[in-house]
Amino acid sequence: MTTNDDRLVSVHRGDALLIVDVQNDFLPGGALAIPHGDHVVGVLNGYLELFASRKLPVFATRDWHPADHCSFLQQRGPWPAHCIAGSLGADFADELQLPENVTVISKATDPTADAYSGFDGTDLERRLREAGIQRLFIGGLATEFCVQATVENALRRGFAVILLIDAICAINVQSGGGDKAIRRMVEQGAVPRRSTEIR
Numbered sequence: 001m002t003t004n005d006d007r008l009v010s011v012h013r014g015d016a017l018l019i020v021d022v023q024n025d026f027l028p029g030g031a032l033a034i035p036h037g038d039h040v041v042g043v044l045n046g047y048l049e050l051f052a053s054r055k056l057p058v059f060a061t062r063d064w065h066p067a068d069h070c071s072f073l074q075q076r077g078p079w080p081a082h083c084i085a086g087s088l089g090a091d092f093a094d095e096l097q098l099p100e101n102v103t104v105i106s107k108a109t110d111p112t113a114d115a116y117s118g119f120d121g122t123d124l125e126r127r128l129r130e131a132g133i134q135r136l137f138i139g140g141l142a143t144e145f146c147v148q149a150t151v152e153n154a155l156r157r158g159f160a161v162i163l164l165i166d167a168i169c170a171i172n173v174q175s176g177g178g179d180k181a182i183r184r185m186v187e188q189g190a191v192p193r194r195s196t197e198i199r
Contacts, residue, residue, distance in 0.1 A: 007197045016133045017051045019060040020140030020147050022096050025082040025089035032082040034142050034171045043167040045097045046195050061118035064106035071114045116149035135160040139167030144181035151185045163190040
């Protein structure tokens with residue numbers, strides 16, 4: 001039988017917090033708004049406080065698109081233009097309390113290639129290896145796109161993953177897409193936990 005104690009996860013050396021794409025364009029009022037996407041910000045701030053108290057590293061990915069990115073509707077892609085490099089929409093959420101020493105990973109910078117995962121076309125893996133990271137605590141936006149892709153890539157590269165279930169939010173382009181993504185990530189080895197289960 002599983003008890004509450006069995007579900008507790010202790011944060012320690014070798015862990016890192018990885019925040020995925022908590023940018024203005026994905027929040028209510030943004031160019032590609034995720035319903036209730038702003039709800040993850042306060043929860044992530046709690047995780048940020050925990051990692052700061054343990055002096056553990058924080059990484060944050062961001063879409064950093066050129067204006068003619070292939071994923072945009074104008075280029076026959078699936079999405080409205082969003083997170084254009086240097087724009088207000090590409091900025092991290094104002095209330096997200098990222099530390100000064102956060103490592104920012106910019107992705108989807110090539111106009112001809114999309115990149116949902118924080119590992120696609122970036123040096124994220126190298127930076128994690130250099131920092132001695134073995135386990136990632138991952139939250140952010142959106143559940144069934146960039147979060148899922150980043151989690152799956154992390155698992156394939158041999159990192160353990162704690163999925164911060166209370167710090168993700170789905171866009172649900174297809175009904176139930178977020179729930180389906182969570183099931184898939186867990187099936188592949190991600191461990192779902194809430195802030196009450198992490199210490």
